[in-house]
Amino acid sequence: MRDIETHGPVRPTEQALSALRPLPASAVRLARDGLLGGWQARNATATLPHCVEQLGAHGNLSNLSRVSGDAYAGMWFADSDVHKTLEAAFWEAGRSGDASAFAGEVAALLEKAQDPDGYLNSYYQDPEHRGKQWAELHYSHEMYTAGHLIQAAVAAVRSAPGDAAAEQVMSIARRFADLLVQRFGASDEVDGHPEVETALAELYRVTGHRPYLDLAARFIENRGRGVLGEGRFGAAYFQDHEPVRSAPEVAGHVVRQLYLLAGAVDVAVETGDRELLAAAERLCDSALDSRTYLTGGQGSRHRDEAFGDPYELPPDRAYAETCAAIGSFQLVWRLLLATGDVKYADEMERLLYNGIATGIAVDGTAFFYSNPLQLRTGHDGSHEDAPSQRLTWYSCACCPPNLARLMASLHTYVATGGPDGLQLHLYGGGTVSAGGHTVDVRTSYPWDEQITVTVAGPATGAWTLALRVPGWCTNVRLSINGSPAPARGQIVDGYLRLHRMWQPGDRIELLLAMPPRLVIAHPRVDASRGTAALVRGPVVYCLESADLPESGPLAGVPLEDLELDPGASLTIAYHSAGLSPVTVQAPMIARISEGGPLYRTRAAKRRAGPSGLVTTIPYFLWANRAAGPMRVWIPLAAREA
């Protein structure tokens, strides 16, 4: 192990392709009265204990502690939910400074469950399945599960170095990783679910042990050779349809594609492989260009959890799995570090406030697996596949602990930096330190437009403070120590770059104007034609049944019969209490449609219905009140039907 305390999630080596330097976990503290810091606090007090409780209730923990004869419980990869919760616990232990009892207990369980050769998987250690170890890789998720164990260990030594449980889990993970190197180091095989690639590259980063990186690279290259067969959904489901280097665009199972690309970026960065990095960028961009929802969510098909065709983006049947949003966040973070391209930071922000945040209830203990952008009146929400409300757990519970580990490590994603300066990518109140520089950030972003950055600590000579100007922002105002300063001219490649001899107490005030705006989709997105979405700053808004007018001209109009008046203007309201600090009021017109024929010959103009203002709330806050219909894309009232 080397240098672990000075590195964040990704630590490029000398020859690396790396534009930005991540920060160690200890470099950033998010204030708990901000939205991001508040999420971290909620994660610590609600989500993480909830996950631990659910792992107990659903047998995940007893799978590991069971004596011979006890029945195995849950999915065959249920260990991975333990590992992800363990990772979250380690991030949280490092953040709070308190050792995690759960981490200690699980570390002991894992140590006891591990086979002498390093193998650890309670499903395939069950006497009934032991004979199938490594024998059904298209299906087994064995390396996927191993990958999450390794990621827990990496988080442990990054976030809680010196912690006894952290050291213990790292030893367990290395024994398993050494077994993988021994078993697969010269093999053409791959796992049906990518994940171990990024885990092994990260393990290399914290240990310096090259065989881990070499195995990750081998697994990347082994893909696309058709070794896993077609299965029920075709080779793309397993990410085995085409080599990463030559694939023209994303395909197949979204989470598997994204996890694979995260591993590809890690390997490319560590080995200086520009071709592989370019392939990962090309694939990621192909998703962002034509297969991504307004919320950053990806995955248009329930059947095989797949991307779907270009521009196939149905709001109602959006799959947009929570894990896919997290996978995309991890991928674009890696691409941001590798390339410095602000578009990837913009994508992180979009995902965080929309596609990811919607996955979890305001109380932190209920979750969406799929994240539709529309729920219809009459929706049958009785199934896990497309419930009407968030559920406390799932039979396949990959998403809840994935949220827990992301939220617990959120502070590691907000900034990068080094001796030459700091780059702020995501705006949350708190402090950021790197390269000897420290700044204090105060903001109620994304509710408020104002961000105040104060230089703290001793003077450190000349350095550059880089503040991201989001792509959605067309009006930036800047003042330094109370004096207005020109902003536009100092924006280079999406960042306001302020270079000077910063003095303690210097105060930078940045205003990112957030007038609510109407956004429309590319004309090829058939499913959103004739509609617009309300967006303010980075936050997508939605119309939810709980906000339908109870009096006035629009009282009683069903959600489906409200249309946006495209000519009128949008207003916002601030709230000191309630579900959302900011709501957007939109002028809408009722259309009377119920009971009409399903199809009719196109004819005369329609008469206008009653109109009025309707409240919309942030999409990520929907489904926290009574269950009912919701929509992000709202029909634009037209001059004729």
Add this chain to the structure above:
Amino acid sequence: MRDIETHGPVRPTEQALSALRPLPASAVRLARDGLLGGWQARNATATLPHCVEQLGAHGNLSNLSRVSGDAYAGMWFADSDVHKTLEAAFWEAGRSGDASAFAGEVAALLEKAQDPDGYLNSYYQDPEHRGKQWAELHYSHEMYTAGHLIQAAVAAVRSAPGDAAAEQVMSIARRFADLLVQRFGASDEVDGHPEVETALAELYRVTGHRPYLDLAARFIENRGRGVLGEGRFGAAYFQDHEPVRSAPEVAGHVVRQLYLLAGAVDVAVETGDRELLAAAERLCDSALDSRTYLTGGQGSRHRDEAFGDPYELPPDRAYAETCAAIGSFQLVWRLLLATGDVKYADEMERLLYNGIATGIAVDGTAFFYSNPLQLRTGHDGSHEDAPSQRLTWYSCACCPPNLARLMASLHTYVATGGPDGLQLHLYGGGTVSAGGHTVDVRTSYPWDEQITVTVAGPATGAWTLALRVPGWCTNVRLSINGSPAPARGQIVDGYLRLHRMWQPGDRIELLLAMPPRLVIAHPRVDASRGTAALVRGPVVYCLESADLPESGPLAGVPLEDLELDPGASLTIAYHSAGLSPVTVQAPMIARISEGGPLYRTRAAKRRAGPSGLVTTIPYFLWANRAAGPMRVWIPLAAREA
């Protein structure tokens, strides 16, 4: 057996709820130079031999003839494909008057394969599965398969009475049906896939043996009690979520729901059960009102082959299984007979020329399983689930032989009647006889607007000739023996009812005007907002890549970038050769969209692109040329984006 030669697919008994009387198979001959008769001829010379060949190639036949030790091939309900093809062969034998060698061979196979107690299912007779007979009804399709055997037998004695193979298959089917009565006559169980209900009711109709009807009724009542569990997709997948009588609307797996409702109508009609009939109508109407594609297709979800929510009708991900269209056709035919409501005849027509006809290639030997209304540029059509072109066969091959049996029996659905008159529901050239009356029909419908009906045979006193006036038709012209006659006043409940002392040679000329029209969807159908479809008569048209202009202002414009000019008029062209006798030319405007951002702030008006006329073809003829994108719903050019 009683009266079998005088009855068509459904024969109500005296106490029956029945508005119309079906005709025996021998009562109608369709001329082969018309579209319907041509389909029957193609079915006889191409589709049926193709199905027989495929059954041989895929092991369906050897499953039945296998000696101990041979491996079972295909799906566990593969026998049903044999039974459906056998049914088609019997219909065809009756139509052509030639005995079917295939029917004789299969009858011998079945006789040999049947267990002494009557059980017959080559999967569950396999030594490996024999112990599971009747033990996994949620999954086994055992009664579904038995139902198709029974339907083959019913077709045999209806279409080819006296044929040795027909009598043999009827005996085999009755032995199995008797076993079902014995095994399930006092049981609460049901099959996970409805089908046997309608088969048993039909078997009662041709045998008069009441226990068959009682068992069908019992199976209807047993549903909705939750005896099959939740499975992967919930109880609605098995049609076990709610009793038929109380279910407010259709739900779950489309084919299962439709087959169940067909059985419910049969039972209701035979037992005089008005409540059950009303329930079937209510459920059917709930599908037609908000869950049916413009083509008559049903099923919006690939994942569980389900209806989906109200107004959830994505054109691109339309599942619209061919078997569902056939199931809907059989259901609305039964409701037409029971109620006489013309809307069900309209639905039969819509299904026939669109949702059903699109399932089969012009050469009769390739088939769609799912029938999307849009195929995008960039579609990954490599999987059976959503191929770019029709396939010659499927791993689950339910649809091809279903088409074969429907096409072979098509003549039994075009008319009803008795001594008081004839009712023509579907217009195809040929002859229709019933109640002593005979008419000769000449028409090139649906290409031509003109239908000529000539009274043939001896004078039979006063009777009523009823000619359906399709719901889409707003301009009807009539002449009798060359003299214009008032039409509108004689249209009662959707039929032009002409009562008189018809004389041999009397000639009725009916003109159903078919100007092409722009049809729009209900505003709640989000997936078709801002678009229109081209329809002429009963035929839905589509824009297919093979018809994109190769020269002129629109040359090179991708299909996705063409928009309908809503202000200009549509024209038609007749063709004596080529894929379609009639094409519709529509004025379209190009939009330049490729490469733009996926989402953008709504802003200024767009500049108009080049415009020109584009050819569209009947939807059911698409995918008979080079594979490429297609769409039914075409964006309407708007004044602003």
